[in-house]
Amino acid sequence: MDSRRAPRTVIDPKVRQVGFVTPGAPPARSHSVPTDACSSPPRAPDFTLPSNSLSPVMIPPARHASADGIPVLTRASAPVPVPSTTPNPPSPLRRDGVQIPIGSYNPSESLGTSPMRSPSSRMDGLEFSEDMSMVSSSRLARSSSAKAAAASFPGTNTEMMAAGKVVGNVVPAKSSLTTASVVKTLPGLSDKGDGSLAEVHGEAAGIAKPLKQKTSKADRRALQEAQRAAKAAAREAGGGKPSGGTVPSNAAKGEFGKPSQKKDAASVSGANVVPEKKVADRPPEKERKKDVPHPRMQFDDQHRVEKAKKRAVVNQSEARNRVELFRHLPQYVHGTQLPDLESKFFQLDHIHPSVYKVGLQYLSGNITGGNARCIAMLLAFREAIKDYSTPPEKALVRDLTAKIGNYVSFLIECRPLSISMGNAIKFLKSRIAKLPHTLSESEAKFTLQSDIDRFINEKILLAEKVIVRHAVEKIRNGDVLLTYGWSSVVEMLLLYAHESSKQFRVVVVDSRPKLEGKALLHRLLSKGLNCTYTHINAVSYIMHEVTRVFLGASSVLSNGTVYSRVGTACVAMVAHAFHVPILICCEAYKFHERVQLDSICSNELGDPDVISVVPGRKDLDHLDNWAENENLQLLNLTYDATPSDYVSVIVTDYGLIPPTSVPVIVREYRREQLWM
């Protein structure tokens, strides 16, 4: 095991790779464990390595490959991962093992680390989920095979025995299952087998065997089902103190688990034979479909929405009259979520208070703007990590990842993630995943906290300053600068340009319903800038006197499309028609490798009520009961996509780049950032 860890530190590239470099080219072939006990170990490195050399920029290795990498023997000894991962806490080498503690102190959290409930599976609404689930799945494959290998070494027998003893000491009721499974794999290893669970084990093996020839995913799926079934059965059969506590709490946490999992558990508790049938009957196509994480939650898919609702923390009632074209986006009746969530404060003990607070702030709209939301989220995570302590019998890496996943899905329920937040989460998760295994818990926590600080400082705060320095060179004396809405970077830029005593005038264009521009206007006026304030209706009139347009962005996508607050595209189009240069100020951490051509596929729907109500105009009450009219749909979009043709330059922390060069930045720096 030790030799297997070694390459991890070696292959982390410290140099920037330019061009097409195969990530993590297999340097560790020589490290494969030399053994003849079974055929599997020499192949192990082939699929274990990608898990730590994965970057979202790169195309991850095919999952089939990794699944095929699991040798036949592992499949035959399907239940091995379950027993072999029974805790061996003193050994740091096993930290990322699949930890399915049996009857441990917190069942809901132990479920959290189970691969089927990996955080990504709940992040359906999020495009970032694929990579993480890739990581987790390949990680699973790695650890299970590693365990299989470990179990089959003669040398590790003593360790296994020791582990078995530990188990025996801590949870006597469970040890029987452990050893029973081990017996099957290594007949000579242990004689502690308990006859009471023989049929469970036989059943699991029976499931695993006929599936041997099937395709990989269905296979693995079945394997996991079998493990779960065995576990549930064990819990039933054990009937001791821990399992008595487990089952009800599991049911109570049902909103958390995947529905299918809950179902399985229920059916298992009914009869032990059922899961076998279920597994066998399930058509492989469906399995495959379920196994592949959906790239993005489609809210017009009734089936999935129902499911999502079941596990949702926030009670959400969907808005009724939704525009046909935007049915795939989530839209909830405003005002129903907040009171519900507030009332639940004391039940949501699995959400860290700071995360909870940030979630509420998102929901109530107290924190808006890509940078502000991202910083708030990161600070909340930082708090959560500070207060985090690894539960006994768990690995920090896996448990913390799952926890962060929980928090993220809670935040998504409060408000869909912005791309900046998604990138930050991706960063954090990759940092957690790449923690050196030699670190103690406090060291690891400290490292993560300083990583978060560094991200906030370097990628957001410092980046803003650099952008301002770059952009201010483009402001000349006598310019008329137009900006739309309120972007924090543009505000900094205008103030900085004013401080450096440039003579210019600002046109603040604003639009209903958010009227963010007023806040900007207030800040600019208080610093003594010369401003003009107008609504977007007048943009074509005001544009002829403008010499530069500065806009913020929520994200810049690979094809140069600027994804920003709704109305930006309109302003950019008008400016383009008037031949006014358009400068987009956007930090490089907000860049995303996705390509988007319209504002429909991916967007966020705001509260439709706010566009029907005009504040201060009591006489305009024609739309007061609009929700009851079936023929009326209101659309309040939050973002829109500006085609790259309208963008003259993107000002980023790497300098001024044309929109065509966004993919270069994404390619060259996103990777570096992840490797950082």
Place this chain on the structure above:
Amino acid sequence: MWRRSASFVLEKYQLPSSPMESPKSPQSPNPNPNPIPNLNSTHGISAYYQTRAEHHGVVTSDWLAQAQAAVEPPSPPSERTSPGSGKPFSVIEEFNYWRKKPDLAEAVAAIMALAAVIRSSNGTTMMELEIELKTASDALKKGDRSSISLSAGCDLFMRYVTRTSALEYEDFNAAKLRLIERAERFGEISLKARRTIAMLSQDFIFDGCTILVHGFSRVVLEILKLAASNRKLFRVFCTEGRPDRTGLRLSNELAALGIPVKLLIDSAVAYTMDEVDMIFVGADGVVESGGILNMMGTYQIALVAHSMNKPVYVAAESYKFARLYPLDQKDLEPAIRPIDFGVPIPSGVEVEECARDYTPPQYLTLLFTDLGVLTPSVVSDELIRLYL
């Protein structure tokens, strides 16, 4: 970026007799007898265009005779650049020496001068050497702010030479040797750039085509020369190139090669655009957006060509890639050049004296560089890769 230089195309084709002679060739037109004006004595007037005028000015025969009599034979470069020479080394002198060679672009002269700086450096640490190099390149850049290729060439040289991992591991002497090696390689590539570009662009010139050229560009001339020596049949429209009439000079050279040439006044571009198949222009600088800075009038030619769907090809060496991002025409420091209208200008009348304009990338079709044939957007990618 120069690792992938397309100069390899040259290795395949052994040019029987290169029309472009090496800089030391006695056949090359004689350098200007007048001493190159001190770089710092430019009073608002672009030194870049002064040098160009000296190199490309329409040369009369009697002036040539005078020049021949006045000029002393240039000393061979080995003598100049030997580190052991007695007098203290001056990068400006070195640069001026190289700059006198008419076939040598300013940027290449600067690159050569900087390479000489490394060679003659007495520094004993890497840091010292780097600082020395930096001050030298700053001195060069300060001398002529209006030359984009000069400052770009200096910057690129600094990046190319100093960005090698060897610096951290080897001892100083080895590292210095490596630097010299890289510097020489850079200079070599830059010298070869023109021929590389000429080779790459041959595929785009077809028999019977009509090419419009603007101003005098040595790269474009090289391209046309090579096409003529490849027995391609084409004719060239030359704009006059007011105010320094560089078009006249180009038409002169082309006529000497036996290429059919027609001379246009600058305002006749749209009138003749119907007959034109493609436009070839050089560039003073290629900016990060992928657009080019070139002699005044390029933008309007590109606009006309764009509206008539004619391809606009730019021939530019990669040392002209500059880290600039002009948003519009006025976003740059203007390169001032006096204009002679032949008649006294009425008092109270302003004259636009800027010597160059900016052509945005959307009006350019392709860039022929020594890195290969690029679309405008690739320029920024290359610059990002090199600088960031």
